[in-house]
Amino acid sequence: MAPGIGSGVQISLARGWPSKSFDSGRLFLWATITILGVIILPPFAYLLSTSLTVEQARAPAFFGFDNFEAAWSRSGFDIWRVTLIYAVGSSLLAIALGGLAAWLAARTNAYCRGFALVGALVSMSSPVIVKGIGWILLLGPNKGVVNEALRGLLGLQGVPIKLFGLGGMISIEAILWIPVVFLLLLPAFSAMNPALEEAASMSGAGRAQVIWRITLRLASPALIAVALLTFIRAMESFEVPLLIGSPGRVETLTTVIYDSIHAGFRPRYGEASAYAISLLALVVIPLLASNRLARDGGRFATIGGRGFQGARIDLGGWRAAAGVYLALIPLALVAPLAILFWASFLPIYEPPSMADFGRLSLNNYRSLLDRPQIIAGMRNGALTAGLAACLVVAIASIAAWLASRRREPSRRALDILCSLPLAFPGIVLGTAVLIEFLHLRFIPLYGTIGIMVFAFLVRFMPYGFRICHASLAGLHPELEEAARVCGASGLGVLSRVVAPAIMPAISAAWIYVFLNSIRDLSLPVALAGPRNPLIATTILDLWHDGKIPAVGAISILLAMLAAFLGWVFTWLTRREGNAI
């Protein structure tokens, strides 16, 4: 059979591809599997063994399933029900709002397209716990700025917007994930060839029909990948249930598990690990199903051998309304940062009022320079996050390429290895990596920023892999075949054909990993030390000391960094012809 759509071409790195004597592509596949195995399996082994190790006070630990039993019995049916409603609700809402924003930004001529991207990136720049407090200060029932304004301006009584409770949890979790959904779907929509939609329109399909039957179908690999990511992360999220759910007496599985870890004098990681393993078992079927979708040859490919002009849909009279939507979404995302921005000029946080204008100063920003830890933390944070992002993108893109182009059964190992860390709770992963490098002293990473880079590499590998994998589903193999026919080597195909074609996805993955590595708190708490301070640990120190204004000042600096990255991303995509 001639190579073509769905033919399942074998990619080989050797120039004489397909080689009958020696398949260097297979060697490359196994080398990648080995590298990923070395990176990911040791923490997973720790997770598994911790889940099966039952620790007892003043008695030796033993192997058993008690942690699983405890995790499941502690939660009960009602908490499972609430957790599922919370996870499904927040992921669907995030996909609906973020997906619409991504489609408008990538495929239409709506106003404010660049603003939406920068807003999404800025909103991802500060730790979730800081933003969570920002939301409470904004929407809290007693002195929340928005509720106060609604009561004062409109004369409303009671609590106009109820933050604490399941509805508030779903909304805030969705808002936290909108930028991620936006960022992950943007490349998929950007790389979509409009010829198919035009053909459908020419055949008499209405706009809604085109979107439902063509656009969404073509984007389905990316949509499913994003839906899975948001669902799994919502199942695992504990900041929002802790901050927003607890005051409303709503509990999820993670708050119960979090309590079980922190309730005693020794952290009980067994139940948390058992929960993580259960979650992994729960999501493995949809994960494999989504990979199968993406593997089905060129069904979703829209970038083929023929060039296309990424024409935008003219929204006509709806252009301004779409622009308002694209402006409102980022404004909602950065709202908690706005309250921190206000706080960053005050000696102590007070709700915004005209009376406080006389107290505003730059003292908090000046004081940052007096703390050598902050400068070192900024430098280490940027270096760590940059290195982690480069490594994740490099390894994940190669793994995704091999997983989507090779035909051997062993390619599934790439899917599985890259998906395992999805279920790692941050604190358990941190402990696993700590123990790993304490016992592998011949690898001199302990106590350096190298150990942080490694931990972030493991943590964010699934995201890099999913983003690249979904993007590769839209890239027809015929492009690579054409390059081979013209004499390109395997590496040449990878670097000169594949990489440029999925560059928006690679850039999105890089920025996603970079920003999340900067703001992640769970790993630095376990792994950072006096010789490798990170900006996240500095934020946590200031937070524990109650220095909200100083935290606000750092958050604003990080937001400026994120805005700069947004500008770079826009410039890069424009250079590659995928400008939004």
Next chain:
Amino acid sequence: MISRTRSWRLALATLLISLASMLRSPHASAVDAETAAATRAREEGRLLIYTVGAQIDPLIAAFRAKYPFLTVQTYKADTVEVARRAIEEHEAGVDEVDAYELNDYGLVPLLEADLLAPLNSPELAHYPPMAIENGRHWVVMREDLISLGFNTTSVKPDDAPHSNAELLDTKWKGKLGLYGESTAVAHWIGTIILSEGEAFLRKLAAQEPVVYNTGGRAVANLIVSGEAPIVINARRSHMIASQRDGAKVAWRAIGPVYATVSAIAIARQAAHPNAAALFADFMLGAQAQTIYRDDLGYSSMRDDMARADDPGEKLYLGSRPKFDQEYEDWSRLAGQLLKGRR
């Protein structure tokens, strides 16, 4: 033969020397010891402290100012995390930490793992026996008190409850805040049960306090902002520090209060034992304890530094003989009464 005059002179000189040596001790010998320790610490040059880190920066700054020849590094995390990390490091043959500043319950597993050295500080004389661990492996040096914290703009001081009984007034239903981190809630439940009984606790739970699970200092910030106008288990140190920054908040003991304590200890296999000993001396000494008491709002355990505004009855829950079992019971009760668990 010694002349009579010379004999007198010799006797006088001997007497003076004896008197001088009597006058020098014990203070002068303590100074000598400190000087000798400082000399040895200078040769070590470094100090690594594992700490819970709450408000320790002013103490570290003062220590650095006193001993500028030492490079001081800190690792900060919560007590349980610090203890676990120290044990994991030791089991892997990494013994870098020199001193600990932790809650006492975090030091228990370190003692069980034989990671602590006995303290030999001249400052121990100023601490009551209850503050010193039996084997002198740690000394409790400061305590924080937990009771009512409120925003004085949102709740006038006269209107705020003056006793636990007043918390049951129907006007507070749904309006009382509770710092909801699991350890804090369990301790608060224990305090109420011990002081007012379980029946009272159940009535108080029926007031539906709003549980903020955001970290102690974050809850204090919510009091400052007015979002949580009144919190029934607020830390006094947080309220005093906020007052100092200009916040309109107050703290009041409305019944027996429980005390969270922080202790100093040095590592058995410290890489810089003299620097660690110097740090322990400093933290137990008058200068550091004055900073704790006057600047940061804690109570000192030193016998010469009592606070005038300390409440009459304090509960040291961790010292109770069956604390482990009671703690489990209180945690379970917290889940049932405040979180609707089975």
